[in-house]
Amino acid sequence: MVTKTSSKKGSERRASNKTPLATKSPQRFEAAKLDSLFVVLDAVAWLDAPSNGQVAQFAGIDPRTAGKLLKNACQIGLVERLGLIESTESGYALALPYPYKGSQEQKEAVVKEALVRLPLLTGVRQFLRLGDKLDIAVRKAATIAGITPFIPADLNPLVEWAQSLGALQPSLIAEDLVDAAETKKEQRHKEDRNRRIAFLSHSSMDKPFIRQLAADLTANGVDVWLDEQRIRVGDSIPEKIAQGLAGSDFFLIATSEYSVNSSWVQKELNNALVNEVQRRKVHILPLKLDTTPMPQIIADKKYADFSNSYKAGLDELLTALRGDV
Known part of the structure; x- marks a missing residue:
């Protein structure tokens, strides 16, 4: 005769032997078309800490699709989530340099490098x-x-x-991609000596200025890589910007009261970075946005002066970009 107590214990043993139900992995990658990723990255590059809804509207895609693509982009290190916006939703920013109006090949190269790393x-x-x-x-x-x-x-x-x-x-390995970018630059110089690619490093606080400048440079035939000056613990700045930098002719660094006082300039604009830029045969060209003194490390560089006149600064910059490379 089986007692109620033994029956209960038997049930507990049977329950403990059951295989636990599978749960979703915390690293779940969302099924989404790769082609749609680029319009999302365009939105993040152009907007200032956009929400999911703003990215979807800018890109002209469904918010749910935008959310999936943003999640994937964060997981592979292309985009990062920022602080709360109106206490309800986090904004997004680029974590890697991105060619906003670049070719499909350039944009795919950015994603490929993130995946390789x-x-x-x-x-x-x-x-x-x-x-x-x-x-x-x-x-x-x-x-x-x-x-x-x-x-x-x-x-x-x-x-x-x-x-x-x-x-x-x-x-x-990632180094292969960087070397390939440099080789393509050499080939471009032989086939189209007048085409220029500029790597534009800036503080997110200067984004309104950068939007206008990127539009004007693009209208004048200059391809622009946008890089927001953001550093995180463990970041290697030369590694982070390697491929976009290696394929560029000019390293434009926008200096202002915001960028000069940022941790990026104070900690990472150093000899190692300057040496890497020059090793890749890239010309350093500062952009002076206001009257803030230039960081010492680039104080001796020729710069384009936007502090008194945007038009005069743009003319100076275009003249420099059209010079020999």
Whole structure:
């Protein structure tokens, strides 16, 4: 005869032996078309700490789709979330330089570099190089990355993006992309000596000025990479800007009361960065936006002066950009 007590214990044992239900991985990558990512990045590059709704409206896409793409962009290090806006929603900003009006090839190169640098995919490439099949390589790399439980469907969209951009070639490293960008620049100089690409580094506080300048440079045939001066713990600035910088002819740094007092200038505008810029055969050209003194490290550089007249500063800048490279 089975007592009520033993029956209850038996039920508890049976319950404890059940396999727990799978839960969504915290690293779940959203299924979304890669082509739509670029209009989202355009929005983040142009707007000032936009919300999800603002990005969707600017890009002309559904807010839900924008949310998925923003989540993916944050996960692979293209975009970062900022503080609260009106206590309800976080804004977004670029985490990597981005060619706002650049070619499709340039934009794809930005995403490819972010994917190549992603630790999870670095692990995948390592296991592929060791001879594992892709599904096994992803499972092992996810384990090393601490992604538990491992749910293949949660990572499949990421793998598809990486495959479509060639970011899973087993022997590929980020340095290869930087070298390729520099090689393309040399080829461009031979084929089109008049085309210029400018890497524009600026404080987010100067964004209204930068929007106008980017529009005017683009209208005058200059391709512009936009880079907001943001640093995080562990960031390597030369590494962060490597590909966009290597493919550029000019490194434009907008100096103002905002940028000069920023942590970016105080901590990262140093000899290591200046040496990296010059090693990549890129001309440093400061932009003086107001009467704030130039940072000492670039005080001896010729600059375009916008402090008294925007038009005069733009003319100076265009003249310098059209010089020999």
